[in-house]
Amino acid sequence: MDLRTGLPVVGMVGAGQLARMTHQAAIPLGQSVRLLADSVDDGAALVAHDVVVGDYRSLADLRAFAPGCDVVTFDHEHVPNEHLRALEADGVNVQPGSAALRYAQDKQAMRERLTELGVPCPRWAPVPDAAALDAFAERVGWPLVLKATRGGYDGKGVWVVGTALDAAAVIASGTPLIAEEKVEIVRELAADVARSPFGQGAVWPVVETVQRDGICVEVLAPAPDLDEELAERAQALALRIAAELGVTGVLAVELFQTSARPGDEHGGLVVNELAMRPHNSAHWTIEGSCTSQFEQHLRAVLDYPLGATTPTAPWTVMVNLLGGPDGVTPALDERIHHLMAHWPEVKLHLYGKTFRPGRKVGHVTACGADLELVRRRAAGAADYLMNGGEL
Amino acid sequence: MDLRTGLPVVGMVGAGQLARMTHQAAIPLGQSVRLLADSVDDGAALVAHDVVVGDYRSLADLRAFAPGCDVVTFDHEHVPNEHLRALEADGVNVQPGSAALRYAQDKQAMRERLTELGVPCPRWAPVPDAAALDAFAERVGWPLVLKATRGGYDGKGVWVVGTALDAAAVIASGTPLIAEEKVEIVRELAADVARSPFGQGAVWPVVETVQRDGICVEVLAPAPDLDEELAERAQALALRIAAELGVTGVLAVELFQTSARPGDEHGGLVVNELAMRPHNSAHWTIEGSCTSQFEQHLRAVLDYPLGATTPTAPWTVMVNLLGGPDGVTPALDERIHHLMAHWPEVKLHLYGKTFRPGRKVGHVTACGADLELVRRRAAGAADYLMNGGEL
Numbered sequence: 001m002d003l004r005t006g007l008p009v010v011g012m013v014g015a016g017q018l019a020r021m022t023h024q025a026a027i028p029l030g031q032s033v034r035l036l037a038d039s040v041d042d043g044a045a046l047v048a049h050d051v052v053v054g055d056y057r058s059l060a061d062l063r064a065f066a067p068g069c070d071v072v073t074f075d076h077e078h079v080p081n082e083h084l085r086a087l088e089a090d091g092v093n094v095q096p097g098s099a100a101l102r103y104a105q106d107k108q109a110m111r112e113r114l115t116e117l118g119v120p121c122p123r124w125a126p127v128p129d130a131a132a133l134d135a136f137a138e139r140v141g142w143p144l145v146l147k148a149t150r151g152g153y154d155g156k157g158v159w160v161v162g163t164a165l166d167a168a169a170v171i172a173s174g175t176p177l178i179a180e181e182k183v184e185i186v187r188e189l190a191a192d193v194a195r196s197p198f199g200q201g202a203v204w205p206v207v208e209t210v211q212r213d214g215i216c217v218e219v220l221a222p223a224p225d226l227d228e229e230l231a232e233r234a235q236a237l238a239l240r241i242a243a244e245l246g247v248t249g250v251l252a253v254e255l256f257q258t259s260a261r262p263g264d265e266h267g268g269l270v271v272n273e274l275a276m277r278p279h280n281s282a283h284w285t286i287e288g289s290c291t292s293q294f295e296q297h298l299r300a301v302l303d304y305p306l307g308a309t310t311p312t313a314p315w316t317v318m319v320n321l322l323g324g325p326d327g328v329t330p331a332l333d334e335r336i337h338h339l340m341a342h343w344p345e346v347k348l349h350l351y352g353k354t355f356r357p358g359r360k361v362g363h364v365t366a367c368g369a370d371l372e373l374v375r376r377r378a379a380g381a382a383d384y385l386m387n388g389g390e391l
Numbered sequence: 392m393d394l395r396t397g398l399p400v401v402g403m404v405g406a407g408q409l410a411r412m413t414h415q416a417a418i419p420l421g422q423s424v425r426l427l428a429d430s431v432d433d434g435a436a437l438v439a440h441d442v443v444v445g446d447y448r449s450l451a452d453l454r455a456f457a458p459g460c461d462v463v464t465f466d467h468e469h470v471p472n473e474h475l476r477a478l479e480a481d482g483v484n485v486q487p488g489s490a491a492l493r494y495a496q497d498k499q500a501m502r503e504r505l506t507e508l509g510v511p512c513p514r515w516a517p518v519p520d521a522a523a524l525d526a527f528a529e530r531v532g533w534p535l536v537l538k539a540t541r542g543g544y545d546g547k548g549v550w551v552v553g554t555a556l557d558a559a560a561v562i563a564s565g566t567p568l569i570a571e572e573k574v575e576i577v578r579e580l581a582a583d584v585a586r587s588p589f590g591q592g593a594v595w596p597v598v599e600t601v602q603r604d605g606i607c608v609e610v611l612a613p614a615p616d617l618d619e620e621l622a623e624r625a626q627a628l629a630l631r632i633a634a635e636l637g638v639t640g641v642l643a644v645e646l647f648q649t650s651a652r653p654g655d656e657h658g659g660l661v662v663n664e665l666a667m668r669p670h671n672s673a674h675w676t677i678e679g680s681c682t683s684q685f686e687q688h689l690r691a692v693l694d695y696p697l698g699a700t701t702p703t704a705p706w707t708v709m710v711n712l713l714g715g716p717d718g719v720t721p722a723l724d725e726r727i728h729h730l731m732a733h734w735p736e737v738k739l740h741l742y743g744k745t746f747r748p749g750r751k752v753g754h755v756t757a758c759g760a761d762l763e764l765v766r767r768r769a770a771g772a773a774d775y776l777m778n779g780g781e782l
Contacts, residue, residue, distance in 0.1 A: 004432065005743060006723045020418060023438070027415045028677075030741030030753070032438045041395065047414070047423045049438055286419075290736050290758075305732035312703050312758075332397045341696035345681050350421030352396060362421070367681075367703075 001070060005030055008302055011069030012036070012044075013056050017351035017360075018075035018278045018294075019044035021286070025294035036065045043352040044075070059083045066092045073249055073301045074277055077104045078151065095197065095248040095301035096276045103245050104276040108149045108178050117244050119237065120266040122256075127177040133167055140181040149176045158214060183270055189223050189255040190281035191238035194296040194306055197248050202296060202306040203235045204289055209254070209281050215360075218379070219318040221284045221311070224371060230257075230267045237269065250297045252279030280320065280363075285309075287347050287365050288316030313367035319378040321362035323355040324386035335388055339381050342391055346381040392461060396421055399693055402460030403427070403435075404447050408742035408751070409466035409669045409685075410435035412677070416685035427456045434743040435466070450474045457483045464640055464692045465668055468495045469542070486588065486639040486692035487667045494636050495667040499540045499569050508635050510628065511657040513647075518568040524558055531572040540567045549605060574661055580614050580646040581672035582629035585687040585697055588639050593687060593697040594626045595680055600645070600672050606751075609770070610709040612675045612702070615762060621648075621658045628660065636665075641688045643670030671711065671754075676700075678738050678756045679707030704758035710769040712753035714746040715777035730776050737772040
């Protein structure tokens with residue numbers, strides 16, 4: 001409890017862009033997020049008041065950070081689960097808790113649990129050795145997807161392998177793996193929800209996420225031409241996963257939309273990944289929803305009632321800013337000038353990161369009634385800011 | 392220039408709620424506002440990274456603060472004008488500049504200049520002594536309004552006096568004064584605009600400001616039933632004042648709407664006050680406009696192109712949170728719970744201030760298509776949060 005304001009204190013482990021945007025959302029709630037940052041130069045550390053530098057892999061650092069926080073939450077899933085359990089044993093209010101986070105940290109545990117729950121997943125198998133993979137390949141055919149059970153994100157830790165020989169190289173690295181069938185997808189969707197410890201759930205419209213090289217580049221909200229019943233099915237699935245896994249805060253359920261096989265009770269939806277924190281697929285909610293995912297995450301982990309998720313516009317499109325080549329001209333500040341002059345209705349979000357080729361350094365959002373226009377604006381602004389050139 | 396981000400650095404003198412909300416708006420622009428705060432407990436100082444504690448009345452403190460800022464701007468108008476001129480002589484980029492700010496600091500200078508420009512004002516006169524007031528009263532009649540030429544805000548520094556005897560007490564205090572006729576008003580409006588050093592202007596819809604005891608309690612955006620021509624006249628007037636006075640950043644023009652006398656080319660509009668900074672009458676723009684006044688102020692003082700001011704909803708209503716009596720129950724945190732449960736679509740803005748009776752500690756905003764519903768929600772939420780009780 002902050003004795004001056006009479007309000008609870010939220011601690012967040014990690015100080016990247018998710019923490020940066022969470023701090024931004026915390027300000028109107030009368031809050032100031034307390035951060036455990038890797039470095040004083042982290043995106044959120046540059047804009048927040050209460051910053052502790054420490055190592056999220058060190059239980060000592062976590063234990064030094066937690067006192068004074070009414071709740072501890074996360075901008076990534078990389079805190080070792082045994083440390084989370086130790087904090088809980090100390091009496092720290094960890095949201096989401098270790099029991100839920102386990103399923104966002106370990107893909108094998110996630111697949112086992114979702115399969116138990118009857119949640120639609122790609123066919124999958126653990127890969128303790130090459131023989132296990134061969135047996136699985138015999139069942140589902142090549143190519144296959146190998147995933148590191150831990151630590152992957154943005155296409156890292158995922159390998160599409162066409163032959164046993166390709167797979168052998170990945171297995172030889174010693175990384176614990178699972179194998180999944182390579183699903184034929186129509187497109188990728190995300191069902192983003194929030195859940196509080198009290199058990200209240202809230203859901204945003206299902207979105208389409210457009211990926212390139214395993215990285216989300218564009219999000220369309222809502223997913224265009226998505227059958228209403230299928231959208232509701234995806235939302236119900238995400239809420240059910242949140243409840244069954246005991247997730248608190250924001251849960252992003254990344255889905256594959258596939259051609260439904262006859263008799264498929266899930267309408268062709270397949271769960272790809274889970275994230276238990278604010279997620280790129282819901283950045284559009286900052287402008288596009290009555291309650292942004294960052295405010296909702298704070299409300300949820302504080303066990304406050306959740307906010308309305310009504311869209312503010314018929315269409316909202318978010319495009320990630322992925323660093324362009326070195327030596328882009330004109331200089332960044334001049335590109336911002338031109339962006340603002342050319343696209344006065346596009347909203348810019350910079351994460352306080354130095355630009356490097358391919359690095360996610362921000363995003364832009366546009367809202368409106370005409371999807372094609374909104375897409376063009378967001379994509380045009382993002383492309384210009386990253387790659388410069390003539391307008 | 393922040394060498395790490397390649398972006399210019401904005402310094403803001405003052406660290407109250409306007410600076411707090413400006414910092415919030417700065418984060419997505421890749422900025423982190425540098426603050427000159429009176430105290431580490433100031434609302435903005437609690438949430439920002441780069442805070443210098445110092446006295447805005449001390450030229451030495453201002454001179455220590457300014458280096459490293461690409462532009463220096465303000466969350467209040469109280470920095471002595473001679474200090475602003477000294478900073479400008481040092482080569483500091485001060486926005487708005489001393490020449491413009493003079494008219495927000497000195498009501499006599501403001502009235503003289505606006506009168507010169509043919510801007511509609513109440514009839515007014517300087518009050519060097521009681522005789523001058525008597526002569527003015529003879530011309531316009533009692534009651535009259537006396538205003539301290541400097542330092543007034545939120546009803547402070549304004550006296551409505553019914554007789555020469557009442558006025559004598561105010562004059563005896565030695566405060567430099569002007570006198571204004573007490574205008575018969577239909578209602579109060581505000582025309583909020585922004586202007587950049589380059590000369591670009593942008594304007595939000597004209598709003599109605601509802602006052603109680605000289606303090607704004609509610610803002611209705613746009614002003615209901617306002618004649619479109621009159622609205623455009625108010626906007627054009629505000630843009631003209633911004634240009635003629637050389638204002639940069641946000642300019643709030645507080646207006647009286649009066650019954651237009653025959654032949655009045657201004658349609659009954661009369662300018663009451665000017666503020667050259669983000670202003671309470673435009674807090675609604677955080678949710679209600681594509682570009683909030685805080686982002687627009689930053690764009691303007693940075694000489695960036697201005698953002699679109701398209702409304703996000705047909706109606707937006709803002710209600711100020713003015714501290715209720717001592718001993719309100721239940722406790723604040725519990726009241727926030729109930730507010731969020733009862734009004735999930737109302738947006739809360741707390742300023743990080745301790746609650747005291749009558750103190751402006753935050754505001755709430757509601758948007759929607761039904762003005763009466765939106766007003767009821769905002770007013771209900773504000774009343775409950777300040778006064779507690781049963782729901």
